Amino acid sequence: MPVFKVCLKIFRKNWLSVSIYIVIFLAIALLISATSVSERPTTFSQKKARVAFIAEEQTPLVKGFRKELSRSTTIVALPDQSEKLQDALYFRQVTYILRIPKGFTESVLSGGKMQLEKTVVPNSIENTYVDLNVDQYWNLARLYAAHDPGISQNGLASRLRANLSGTTPVVMKTENAAKTSDSFSMFYFNFLAYTLSAVLIMGISTAMMVFRRRDLRMRHYCSPLKQANVTMQLLAANLLFAGASWAVLVGFCFLLDPQSIVTMNMLYFLINSLLFTGCIASLSYLISTVLKSLNAVSAVCNLITLGTCFISGVFVPQEFLNSTVLKIASFTPTYWYVQANTRIAKLTHFSWDHLAPSLYSMLIMLAFTGAFIAIALVIGRRQQATN
Amino acid sequence: MIHVKNLLKRYGDLVALDHLSLDIKEGEIFGLLGPNGSGKSTAINCILSLLSFDKGEIEIFGKKMTPDAYESKRNIGIVMQNVAVFDELTVYENIDYFCGLYVHDKSERKRLVEEAIDFVELGNFKKFHPKKLSGGLLRRLNIACGIAHRPKLIILDEPTVAVDPQSRNKILEGIARLNKQGATIVYTSHYMEEVEQLCSRIAILDKGRVIASGTQEELKAMITLGEKITIEAFSINEQELQQLRELPGVLSVQWIEKRLVIKSGKKAGSLEAVLDFLKTHEIGFGRIYSELPTLNDVFLEITGKQLRD
Known part of the structure; x- marks a missing residue:
């Protein structure tokens, strides 16, 4: 697996530029964790x-x-x-x-x-x-x-x-909602969109651009390694990188807010963020096919991540954003990710009817993933034919 | 080892390869010589199946060459015109990676990589990254990446472009050693000195066609020029120049910056006749140089232009 190993080496080489985003993210997460209200009422008592x-x-x-x-x-x-x-x-x-x-x-x-x-x-x-x-x-x-x-x-x-003299027993039916709605984990998973996008674009696009260099590609074509094999090894390395980035970033959420693990909402937060990871990984691949210079990756990464996160409600809740801005944002996967997250956070029941809106947002993210891969493949084929 | 027949490659209206035919035998160093744009790299890319072509046949090791001829590719080493290495890897890691595309056994690969490093004399730079290497060292790394797996056939596409003379000599010596170790070499260049020094057989390309091929001697025998004589003279008039041109065996005479440049045919005695003429007409002269024809002269006589035009 020489291609796979070298791809991982390139990821390691870019570790510094990627880790900056993770450090910033963790600093902000710690800040939110320290300032957010951790004690949420779980029982009813009448205020006197x-x-x-x-x-x-x-x-x-x-x-x-x-x-x-x-x-x-x-x-x-x-x-x-x-x-x-x-x-x-x-x-x-x-x-x-x-x-x-x-x-x-x-x-x-x-x-x-x-x-x-x-x-x-x-x-x-x-x-x-x-x-x-x-x-x-x-x-x-x-x-x-x-x-x-x-x-x-x-x-x-x-x-x-x-x-x-009688008393009325009160049972809290909205215990789970109280745990995740406007909770630390909701803010964390929303903000995760920014860090995950930055880390994946910086990591995957850079590595893929190195492998897409014409001279290196020609060396690969001349070798006895089948092109499909090279592609599979690259895909495996990229998936490993994306999966590891996701696991590390999600792991920090569990460290900072261990109580959130036990909620059913967390399961859907994880599914949603995993789909988003796949979507951004495919976007990163697409970026690598379009860009010509490695120096441009950082600029494009900041432009895409900050731009989409600002208009999609990562930094400012969607309810505070202008409807025109949200309409534009709906052409980005980040918007659907944040929307699904916010909906999941408010869920108290997990029947099909309750889950459907969140699943709809996730489906749209999947469609984005498919579109990014299709466009990247078309561009790749064209470039191959041109070269 | 390589058999190319009637290869035709067009880029729109431009004919890059015009029914090119080559036969490269096992164990030789075969030179593809031609000016920039003559079709050398296009021919190499077609031979390696990196480029599709419109017509013709290519066989390597007796088998038709196609993009999925992986067994043939296993025995081919390629050194591209541009340096193709990973900036992110060290010298050792780069060679190990490209060798690893061909050789899967780890201990075998380690031995081959060490041999390749010794071969290009990069032992002191194993842990260096390519960006820290000079142009010459980088070219040597490029060669090591192409030959580490010990291929039977090595194709080098202008490997000495933009390299200092010292590094160039090291590269040429290395290529000769590879050939002595049993590898067949295909070497493309527009530097005739390199091809003259290195190659046992040469094909001269122009406008996508082989205009001449053979050993150096065979190529030089194709032209009328036998010798180029340069004489430092003090002065000579137009009438005397004309008389010189009419001497037997003299092909042409030019008066350039107080030098007489005389091209003579293959028959012996031209130099003596010229010197006798200068003495007879009391034309003072200083140093005399004599040069045998070069491949540039071959190219010039066949095409009417210089190799580096």
Whole structure:
């Protein structure tokens, strides 16, 4: 396998120029890894609002309500002074001030219209829970009083306590999505497009251009080695290089984010990146047939990798990119790779229906691979005939 | 060993090889001599099946030469006009690689590579990369890559282009040694001195045709020129020049920068007749040189132009 071995030697010779891309990639990956939120919620717990509870009357129902409210909120003791209450709200000591006016209990039991007074921090989600609790308790009290007119307030309070003592079990159905959607592994695999493209184009195009030099080709033609054999050896060396590059770069993802290995999404990330590797390897081969000078490889490599990555959403998410830019990007395999990645990251179910959009993107990548190989073969044949 | 019959190769309207026929025998050094563009490299490329041709037959080792004649290719070594080596590999690795295309046995290959390195005297440069080598050393590496597998037939296409005289002599000596070791050599060049020094038989090409072929002596016998005499003279008038031209055996006389350049035929006695004439007419003269005809003279007389035109 002399051709295979020499091809690997040429890859090793280009190690320095290729490794620069890997080092930059790892530095950025480490940065993302350090800044990304690693703790993702896997269980449900209700967020507790901090409530200032001001009661102008101390009826058994109000006391029962305070007790009930304290189960789902944190009641902060504050003096009933307007200025101090405002300060507490301003400094977010509390997000909800609930005032029970004098005579409120009687009004509720007699079907009156008196209302609770509340002052809240705007757009605070946890305050919704307080509103729900208030409505639930007092509406239920009104209901019991209407159906049992002779009931005492203490009796009513104990009935309400019994009625509201139940809990609702919450099961997180979106555990996997929480792990990969907008996760480190998604960013990693998106950014992988840049490094993988750069490494493969620099490596494969350079090696193939060396073998495509006219004088060396003539030496090969004059040798007893069949041309198909030479091609197979070159193909094997290129596949090995592409596979090894893919394995190394993906391996770093497992090192930096070991938890991602166990998710089903990772399997599809791997398949998608493997198809992308094949696609870029064929593009690299095509580039080697078009370029005339080895010095041009680096420039073309940067142009293609940076250009396609910028417009395809590797550095900036696709949702932030202009539709015209995305339309242009759709003529590159990187766009479909990133799109598939983003879709895979959001997957929680892996049925055919859920997978179909991602698989469609992967199929388009395969079509790109076929097109690149076909064009390269046509150009190669033409050059062979010309020479 | 190589039999080429009526080879016709066209590039559009241009006829690169015009019914070229060659017969190269085992053990000889066969020279293909011709000016640039005469068809030497095209002929070599056709012989090696690197180029397709329009008409004709090519046989090597008694078998028809085709792109898939791998058994014949196994016994052919090729040294291209341009240096064809990997810049990424060292001298040793380059020779080992090209030898490895022919020889699979590792220990056998190691021995052959070492022999080739000794042969081209690159022992001190084994670990050098081609970019660190001078033009002459690079040419020697190019030769080593072509001959390391010990082929029976070695084709060298202008291997000394742009090489300094010292390296050129080493290359020519090496080729002669290869021939002594049993290899048949086909050597193309537009340097007639090299071909004269090296080749046992020569074919002179012009415009894709063999215009003459044979040994040096046979080629030189084809022309009327027997000797070229150069005499440093002080002065001579046009009438005396005309009288010189009419002397028996004199083919032509030229007066160039106080030198008389006289071409004479193959019959002996021309020099004596010229010297007698100069003495008789009291024409003072200094040094006298005499040269036998060269291949350039053969080419000049047959085509009417210089080899390097």
